[in-house]
Amino acid sequence: MFPYTNPYDKHIYISLSFNLIIMKTIMKKEYGYLIASIGFYIGAIFTFFSCQDNKI
Numbered sequence: 001m002f003p004y005t006n007p008y009d010k011h012i013y014i015s016l017s018f019n020l021i022i023m024k025t026i027m028k029k030e031y032g033y034l035i036a037s038i039g040f041y042i043g044a045i046f047t048f049f050s051c052q053d054n055k056i
Contacts, residue, residue, distance in 0.1 A: 015050075019043040 023036040 015043060015047055 019040055023040060
């Protein structure tokens with residue numbers, strides 16, 4: 001199902017789901033889209049660098 005077979009990559013999926021939960025809770029408030037988009041991009045950058053560290 002997932003392209004990665006390394007068990008260390010599970011924290012990437014956990015962090016992505018955690019980002020989605022934060023987005024859903026923040027979007028209910030005012031200025032939610034701005035804060036959620038910034039937080040989502042920061043989470044995506046962290047997950048990208050964690051993927052790069054696993055490949056090395």
